[in-house]
Amino acid sequence: MNLAVRDLRAGYGSAVIVDGVSFDVPEHGALAVVGRNGMGKTTLLKALTGYVRPSAGSVELGGRRVTGMPTYRLARLGVAYTPQEQSLFGDLSVAENLSIGTSGRADAELRDEILSTFPVLAERLRQRAGTLSGGEQKMLTLAKALAMRPSVLLLDEISDGLGPAVVAAAGDVLESLRSRFGCTILMVEQNLDLSLRIADRVAVLKLGRIVFERESREPGLRDALVEQLAP
Amino acid sequence: MSGRTALVALPAAAGLVLLAVAPALLGTYYLGLLTTSLLYGVVAVSLDLVWGYTGIPDLGHALWFGIGALSVGIATTTLDPTGFVLSTRPTLGRELLGLAIGMAAAAVVAAVVALMSFSQREADPFYIAIVTLALTVVAGTIYGQLPRWTGGDNGLFGFGYRGLSNEGWYGVTAAMLVLVVAGGLVLVRSDFGLVMRAIRDNERRVRYFGTNVELVKTLVFVLGAVVAAGAGGVYSMIAGFVSSQLFGFLFSTQILIWVAVGGRATILGPVVGAVGLSFVTSKLASTWPTQWALAIGLLFVAVVVFVPDGVLPPAVRLLRDRLLRGRHGGGRTLAPVTRGRPPLREAGASIAEIEGVEFAYGGLRVLRGVDFRMLAGELLCIVGPNGAGKSTLLGVLTNGKQTMSGRVAYRLESGELAQRGAAIHRIARAGVARKFQIPHLFDSLTVAETILVASQRGRLPSAVRRTREVPVGRSVLDIVEATGLAGRENDLAPDLAHGLKQGLELAAAVSMRPEVLLLDEPTAGLTSNERHVIGEVFRRLLDAGVTIVLIEHDLDFVARVADRVVVLHGGRVVESGSPEEVAASAVVREAYVGTAT
Numbered sequence: 001m002n003l004a005v006r007d008l009r010a011g012y013g014s015a016v017i018v019d020g021v022s023f024d025v026p027e028h029g030a031l032a033v034v035g036r037n038g039m040g041k042t043t044l045l046k047a048l049t050g051y052v053r054p055s056a057g058s059v060e061l062g063g064r065r066v067t068g069m070p071t072y073r074l075a076r077l078g079v080a081y082t083p084q085e086q087s088l089f090g091d092l093s094v095a096e097n098l099s100i101g102t103s104g105r106a107d108a109e110l111r112d113e114i115l116s117t118f119p120v121l122a123e124r125l126r127q128r129a130g131t132l133s134g135g136e137q138k139m140l141t142l143a144k145a146l147a148m149r150p151s152v153l154l155l156d157e158i159s160d161g162l163g164p165a166v167v168a169a170a171g172d173v174l175e176s177l178r179s180r181f182g183c184t185i186l187m188v189e190q191n192l193d194l195s196l197r198i199a200d201r202v203a204v205l206k207l208g209r210i211v212f213e214r215e216s217r218e219p220g221l222r223d224a225l226v227e228q229l230a231p
Numbered sequence: 232m233s234g235r236t237a238l239v240a241l242p243a244a245a246g247l248v249l250l251a252v253a254p255a256l257l258g259t260y261y262l263g264l265l266t267t268s269l270l271y272g273v274v275a276v277s278l279d280l281v282w283g284y285t286g287i288p289d290l291g292h293a294l295w296f297g298i299g300a301l302s303v304g305i306a307t308t309t310l311d312p313t314g315f316v317l318s319t320r321p322t323l324g325r326e327l328l329g330l331a332i333g334m335a336a337a338a339v340v341a342a343v344v345a346l347m348s349f350s351q352r353e354a355d356p357f358y359i360a361i362v363t364l365a366l367t368v369v370a371g372t373i374y375g376q377l378p379r380w381t382g383g384d385n386g387l388f389g390f391g392y393r394g395l396s397n398e399g400w401y402g403v404t405a406a407m408l409v410l411v412v413a414g415g416l417v418l419v420r421s422d423f424g425l426v427m428r429a430i431r432d433n434e435r436r437v438r439y440f441g442t443n444v445e446l447v448k449t450l451v452f453v454l455g456a457v458v459a460a461g462a463g464g465v466y467s468m469i470a471g472f473v474s475s476q477l478f479g480f481l482f483s484t485q486i487l488i489w490v491a492v493g494g495r496a497t498i499l500g501p502v503v504g505a506v507g508l509s510f511v512t513s514k515l516a517s518t519w520p521t522q523w524a525l526a527i528g529l530l531f532v533a534v535v536v537f538v539p540d541g542v543l544p545p546a547v548r549l550l551r552d553r554l555l556r557g558r559h560g561g562g563r564t565l566a567p568v569t570r571g572r573p574p575l576r577e578a579g580a581s582i583a584e585i586e587g588v589e590f591a592y593g594g595l596r597v598l599r600g601v602d603f604r605m606l607a608g609e610l611l612c613i614v615g616p617n618g619a620g621k622s623t624l625l626g627v628l629t630n631g632k633q634t635m636s637g638r639v640a641y642r643l644e645s646g647e648l649a650q651r652g653a654a655i656h657r658i659a660r661a662g663v664a665r666k667f668q669i670p671h672l673f674d675s676l677t678v679a680e681t682i683l684v685a686s687q688r689g690r691l692p693s694a695v696r697r698t699r700e701v702p703v704g705r706s707v708l709d710i711v712e713a714t715g716l717a718g719r720e721n722d723l724a725p726d727l728a729h730g731l732k733q734g735l736e737l738a739a740a741v742s743m744r745p746e747v748l749l750l751d752e753p754t755a756g757l758t759s760n761e762r763h764v765i766g767e768v769f770r771r772l773l774d775a776g777v778t779i780v781l782i783e784h785d786l787d788f789v790a791r792v793a794d795r796v797v798v799l800h801g802g803r804v805v806e807s808g809s810p811e812e813v814a815a816s817a818v819v820r821e822a823y824v825g826t827a828t
Binding site: 166230 | 592593595616617618619620621622623668669714715726727728729730731734751752755756757758759760761784786821
């Protein structure tokens, strides 16, 4: 499913955080949004996933208007979201966390692949998720979203708090998921290398607006992004 | 007059005018009702301090009111052994003696209850709720069993003080209410009031700022009990009547409802709730004896559905939006100070020894014998794969009240400190600050307020003074500047973006002016430019003699800032040395590059 966002505005109370954002992610495409802290990246994802109600603009998913649709209905359409702050069921086991939300879409092969990507989780299937370390909980959050075999995957800083080897493994599984199931990805990241590896295009968000957008193949893009992110 | 002051001053002034004109407008009967309602207002404010501001769910607040009331009754009546009132001696001296004893007795009982309920171990927050609920039920029952003292089921009566007219009593209770409201407002707006709110929002986190949470909660709980007992004492001086109902569950619930309907944590809201509801209820009850209960019930439902914060906060918001066009008052700033740091231990001296530390969560062994030491003035990085036990290790270093084996000994400037048995706040106060991996902040505190609470490092602040310029060192200002927090000093912590919360966690830890700074992924969520500035801040802290321990995944950052690196893997230290030495080791390559080849 392609994702088309037009002039989206959202915020909290009178504060406008996302101030007229437009972009397209084609079906099976991947867009990375980078930006400094407080520029509206997380609010953008929350406005797309029903956690924050957009005040203006439109969001279309596979040609269907979904602006302001509640989170559970978006999830049924195949939208998976990994929030930056914890979103696990702490009292459930790792295995239970992985199977929640996969009803009707469960895929044993995918599950095995996810578990082989994160061997730590495979070792701890019966452990309570709340007792995992911070990094392991991040892995489980990502694994849980992947296990839903989503059509659209919205990722909020998955590399934050993960060791480099795990970030690399997460990159592998994301690439594999895209090639096998044709998943559409919108990722918010601080990690430029992961962004450039996964995404076809990279956009820079500044004060709630997209101020820069390029193909990630473009030579010299990394340096240009570093410059864009300087204060 | 600042915006926020106006928000309190306007309703308060309106209330004062109403209080002043009421006697002229009301007949004797309704003036009597209003007098009682004002005392209920005092009780509601006392519960608001305890429950609304400090988050202690006192479900039996009527107990304190009842103790005050009963004490006056006992001091002024003579009973026969069956509890029949033989005679009363309502002299002013005896009435006031009863009042004083009642307040003192409430203080003692409240202190005992607090000591039992607020344990150093992380007590379930519902424990105090159950204890107070049980006490109020038990007190109501015992009352009937001790007729020799309480008059039993008939209660005590006929001891009302007759030396004051209705108008006189009205004046006394109005003055009491004004005094308690004014005192309450000063307290909750003071620096101490910030600590109360911090405890309500996140009791666990505030311990790591060095605050003795049990002490603060006990002080507030006792204060609430004493104020309520005072109101109860005056109530029975006026009514000349005490019964078991004043102690009971129903009255306790009513007080809770007044606070909830008026608006928790607003001081004025509970007054509006108590005075309004009790006065209106009495009036309704006399006009429509049967239908009034239904009307009140519908009102409660309406409040819960439409204004869950209570009636006052939305009114205040409306006022604020009209009057101030949404500008926030708050008005705290960070003010740079250059203070001579206390002299720290000379560089290279051993500042903490960690020997054979083992720790398990239930059956899951996380630390399996960790040994290393920290040297004064060094930056020590702890690296290792996710799940190696890094954050758990910081938890052990900062909390001696957990079951573990092994030894952690600090040699700080403030003296030697064994970790074993030391409460979180004691370790923090001795100079060990911790930043958490995932931000744990306070929902109702702004950036500047969070830093203010942290910078006190457990000293109990003034209950009167309100610091407007929070004194902070240059390092804190640099962190605030670098992470984009500058200009957001009066933003509420939960409204910040994730990376800014990380910045605030770091700034708060540094503002404690610690000797040892334990930082769990301080650069997570920060851009590379921000990391660079943070690295320089660390360097300056190290030059000042602070010891820093970092958990970090970014190996480039580690190579740039670390003096020494410890590699944790499977709950053990498997490698330690300079960043170059460690980078070459097989374990690190496996964990960080993904392959051992």
